[in-house]
Amino acid sequence: xMWTQRIVLLVLGLxxxxxTLNLIRRRRLREEYAVLWVATSIVTLLFVLFSGALFDVATxxxxxxxxxxxxxxxxxxxxxxxxxxxxxxxHSEREKGLSQEVALxxxxxxxxxxxxxxxxxxxxxxxxxxxxxxx
Amino acid sequence: xxxxxxxxxxxxxxxxxxxxxxxxVPAFNEGEAIARVIRDLKRHAPWADTVVVNDGSDDATADExxxxxxxxxxxxxxxxxxxxxxxxxxxxxxxxxDLAFQFDGDGQHRASxxxxxxxxxxxxxxxxxxxxxxxxxxxxxxxxxxxxxxKVLAATISSVLGQxxxxxxxxxxxxxxxxxxLFATEYPQDYPEPESLxxxxxxxxRVREVAATMRRRRGGQTSIGLWAGFHYMSKVILAVLMDxxxxxxxxxxxxxx
Numbered sequence: 374x375m376w377t378q379r380i381v382l383l384v385l386g387l388x389x390x391x392x393t394l395n396l397i398r399r400r401r402l403r404e405e406y407a408v409l410w411v412a413t414s415i416v417t418l419l420f421v422l423f424s425g426a427l428f429d430v431a432t433x434x435x436x437x438x439x440x441x442x443x444x445x446x447x448x449x450x451x452x453x454x455x456x457x458x459x460x461x462x463x464h465s466e467r468e469k470g471l472s473q474e475v476a477l478x479x480x481x482x483x484x485x486x487x488x489x490x491x492x493x494x495x496x497x498x499x500x501x502x503x504x505x506x507x508x
Numbered sequence: 509x510x511x512x513x514x515x516x517x518x519x520x521x522x523x524x525x526x527x528x529x530x531x532x533v534p535a536f537n538e539g540e541a542i543a544r545v546i547r548d549l550k551r552h553a554p555w556a557d558t559v560v561v562n563d564g565s566d567d568a569t570a571d572e573x574x575x576x577x578x579x580x581x582x583x584x585x586x587x588x589x590x591x592x593x594x595x596x597x598x599x600x601x602x603x604x605x606d607l608a609f610q611f612d613g614d615g616q617h618r619a620s621x622x623x624x625x626x627x628x629x630x631x632x633x634x635x636x637x638x639x640x641x642x643x644x645x646x647x648x649x650x651x652x653x654x655x656x657x658x659k660v661l662a663a664t665i666s667s668v669l670g671q672x673x674x675x676x677x678x679x680x681x682x683x684x685x686x687x688x689x690l691f692a693t694e695y696p697q698d699y700p701e702p703e704s705l706x707x708x709x710x711x712x713x714r715v716r717e718v719a720a721t722m723r724r725r726r727g728g729q730t731s732i733g734l735w736a737g738f739h740y741m742s743k744v745i746l747a748v749l750m751d752x753x754x755x756x757x758x759x760x761x762x763x764x765x
Binding site: 469472473475476477480 | 582
């Protein structure tokens with residue numbers, strides 16, 4: 374691999390790694406979501422260190438080494454996007470559950486509030502228990 | 509506009525055998541229709557409690573419903589029909605109801621038919637009963653392309669489930685205890701009516717259809733336009749096929765009572 378290519382990859386890999394680590398350090402990015410970005414930057418750096426292996430695999434697959442590199446990067450990007458879809462699905466499921474919980478709790482709260490405001494029932498009759506109150 | 513009294517007479521003395529029934533009314537911007545729907549329910553089904561699930565409406569739906577004297581579950585954001593209906597099922601499960609009806613807030617369903625639809629559940633013949641517009645020719649309220657779409661959808665779902673389903677998009681239904689429990693845990697979000705049938709059958713629950721006429725809708729908007737119908741149909745079929753490969757839902761613990 375030409376030294377200019379190595380330098381460009383080295384800068385890109387280190388840059389991505391530094392950016393990701395810095396975002397984690399400043400708590401702007403949770404580790405859970407950073408794993409794939411760190412992995413991507415490490416793979417980029419591996420290209421620089423083991424360019425011989427890259428050439429071998431490229432020859433074996435009958436591909437140009439640049440095409441192989443792009444292919445690997447592409448696979449990582451697809452993995453990251455798939456990961457995002459999973460995360461988004463999980464979040465919308467949680468948002469749905471939380472919204473429902475809010476609606477149910479608000480209703481429960483209204484019931485309790487009405488109960489508190491009502492004058493106490495005569496002591497002879499047992500106080501009617503609203504069906505929603507779980508013990 | 510009063511309900512024409514030509515259907516089954518009001519059944520205020522309907523015998524539930526000591527079981528408790530809840531009518532879940534999902535409503536999104538039904539401020540104009542909701543009060544009439546609740547009056548209809550109070551007249552024909554005084555044996556059931558009613559809860560309106562207000563799906564983040566920007567009109568007076570919640571106020572109208574409260575003024576009509578029923579409980580309102582106010583969703584803080586618009587979840588769509590699936591999320592709204594599931595809120596009702598969670599309420600039904602939490603409060604120990606034995607029957608949970610689904611009844612649209614736009615006035616197209618007939619409260620006078622609730623008792624009839626509930627019968628197979630009460631007799632333990634089914635876990636979910638769907639009020640079908642197509643089991644008798646009189647009940648049909650769909651025409652042209654929409655009718656064709658529903659027919660294709662019904663044929664697909666029937667063959668997938670190995671059971672004849674004539675009206676998979678009907679939102680007029682009643683769930684028994686087992687179905688309430690399942691729906692409180694898992695309820696489809698995208699196309700809930702047809703998808704929930706697949707979910708039920710795959711979980712080993714029994715689905716039955718009963719003939720039910722419906723009114724032409726007044727007030728509110730249909731969720732499906734004529735030309736969007738084909739798009740809708742193909743997406744539902746895709747969703748149903750995806751439901752077929754999903755892992756079964758595991759419910760925690762045992763069924764109460």
